[in-house]
Amino acid sequence: MRSSTTASTRLDRATVYPVLAAYLGARLLYAQLFGVRFETGALWAAWQHLDVVVLQSQLLEGLSALHAQPPLFNLFLGVLIALAPAGALATVFDAIYGMLTLGALVGVCASPTSLPQYPPVSAHDNCRQKAGPRHVA
Secondary structure, eight states: OOOOOOTTTSOOHHHHHHHHHHHHHHHHHHHHTSOOOOOOGGGGTOSSSOOHHHHHHOHHHHHHTOSSSOHHHHHHHHHHHHHSOTTOHHHHHHHHHHHHHHHHHHHHHHSOSSOOOOOOOOHHHHHHHHHOTTTOO
16 A cells, blocks of 8 residues: 655655754854853743742742743753753753754655645635625625
8 A cells, every 4th residue: 555645745855864964064063163052051040930949949839839931841941950960951951952953944844845726715705705695795
């Protein structure tokens, strides 16, 4: 039985490989040549998430007391801070966000290049469909 995947939705290696090579090359260039690293200093100063002390020692209490902050991102931060080896937090964050970026790039490459073409509908026909025949003169 043949696969139902069409050529327009199949992951095209001729498109994905150059995009991945450009991404990895840019990451290596920024890291090696310019010294760009993932900055974790904002964890201790930002207001967009719970305090690091709460994330480390009282994560569940802090998540249950939230009223204005998204709990999933705080849970993500708390779990990473708890599980990351000492001194490797920036490396762990860099790896996770790098994988998320690669997933987004592959998703964009796998998306269809064109949308289906539907016959254009005039404004008159559109209003007629919405209002129904009894309301249109």
